[in-house]
Amino acid sequence: MRSTSPSYRGHRYPVEVISQCVWLYFRFPLSFREVEELMLQRGVIVSYETVRRWCVKFGQAYANGLRRRRPRPGEKWHLDEVFVRINGEPKYLWRAVDQDGNVLDILVQNRRDTAAAKRFFRRLMKKTRAVPRLVVTDKLRSYGAAHREVMPSVEHRSHKGLNNRAENSHQPTRQRERAMKGFRSVGAAQRFLSAFSGISTHFRPHRHLLAAPDHRAEMTIRFAIWDHVTGAVGVAATA
Numbered sequence: 569m570r571s572t573s574p575s576y577r578g579h580r581y582p583v584e585v586i587s588q589c590v591w592l593y594f595r596f597p598l599s600f601r602e603v604e605e606l607m608l609q610r611g612v613i614v615s616y617e618t619v620r621r622w623c624v625k626f627g628q629a630y631a632n633g634l635r636r637r638r639p640r641p642g643e644k645w646h647l648d649e650v651f652v653r654i655n656g657e658p659k660y661l662w663r664a665v666d667q668d669g670n671v672l673d674i675l676v677q678n679r680r681d682t683a684a685a686k687r688f689f690r691r692l693m694k695k696t697r698a699v700p701r702l703v704v705t706d707k708l709r710s711y712g713a714a715h716r717e718v719m720p721s722v723e724h725r726s727h728k729g730l731n732n733r734a735e736n737s738h739q740p741t742r743q744r745e746r747a748m749k750g751f752r753s754v755g756a757a758q759r760f761l762s763a764f765s766g767i768s769t770h771f772r773p774h775r776h777l778l779a780a781p782d783h784r785a786e787m788t789i790r791f792a793i794w795d796h797v798t799g800a801v802g803v804a805a806t807a
Contacts, residue, residue, distance in 0.1 A: 573799030574629040585612055587798035589619045590626050594767040597747035626798075628759065631766025633797035642666035643701035647688075647711065649680050650738050654751045661761070662688045663738065669774070671765040672696055676758045685714035693719070740768055770794070 576583050585607070592603045600616035600623075607614050644667040649660045660680045664672040673692045677684045685708075693699060702723045705711040715724045741761060751757035770793070773786045795801045 573633065573797060574626055576799070581614065581618075583798060584800045585614065586622050586626060587630070587794070587800050589614065590623055590630060590798075591767070591771075591794065593619065593623050594627060594764050595771050597743055599747070623763075624759070627763035627767065630794075630797055631763045634766050634770045634793065637793055637797070638670060641670065641672055641696050641698055641700075642668055644704065645672065645692075645700040645702070646704045648706060648738070649708070650741075652676070652745065652751070652757070654754055654757055659754060659757075660684070661738075661741065661757075663741075663765075664688075664692050666700075669769075671769050674758075674761050674765055676754050676761070678754075680708065680710060682710045682713040685710040686718055689714050689718040740764075740772070 576586065579586065589603050589607060592598055592606060593600065598606070600619045603619045604614060604616040607619075645664055646667070647662070647664045649662045652659050652661050654676070660677050662675045662677060662680075662684070664674075666672060673688075673695050675688050675691060677687070699719065700722055702725065703711075703715060703719070704725045704727070707726050712724065712726060715722065741764070744760075744764060745751065751760070770790055771787070773783065773790070775783055778786060
């Protein structure tokens with residue numbers, strides 16, 4: 569696949585430092601100041617504000633690069649919405665994952681009505697460029713109405729017990745939400761979660777299904793993909 573790594577022109581820090589900071593922030597529940605401290609321990613002096621700018625500029629680009637290297641989404645999609653409080657106001661985070669747990673898309677919206685469901689369905693199909701065989705949701709009636717209008721040929725199963733895949737996918741988001749003490753705005757939440765869902769998921773293989781040697785081998789492959797996406801291939805590691 570042709571490399572589409574972002575441009576680092578004008579940045580005085582090497583790519584391996586930038587990609588390391590972005591990886592630390594999106595992979596682990598760390599603040600920008602904590603990333604600054606970890607890099608200082610490695611002998612790299614970089615301010616937390618610089619780390620923040622790198623995450624804003626490169627986080628989504630890295631996530632997009634990882635998504636382009638994934639196989640086509642599975643034929644069974646799980647959709648769910650969860651309540652989040654942003655700057656004191658109630659919002660809803662809509663999420664879709666396939667049967668393998670890969671996050672297909674997320675969308676922060678003000679409501680959980682039929683219009684919001686239809687908007688998410690259309691965005692999801694446009695982004696994935698695919699139509700599933702089966703959609704699994706909880707019993708929110710908005711899903712049924714949106715399904716009948718947007719994707720009537722797709723089988724729809726509405727049962728809370730069948731949708732654990734999507735509900736479990738919210739757990740890393742909840743963890744980061746607590747670590748960040750909430751999101752400040754809808755735009756900031758959408759930007760962070762869009763990048764987070766692409767990067768964090770890449771480094772979360774199904775650990776409970778893999779023996780230790782298989783897990784290490786899989787992670788080695790995923791780190792190699794990360795190096796290709798960020799453009800760090802062939803660059804010597806910092807001391």
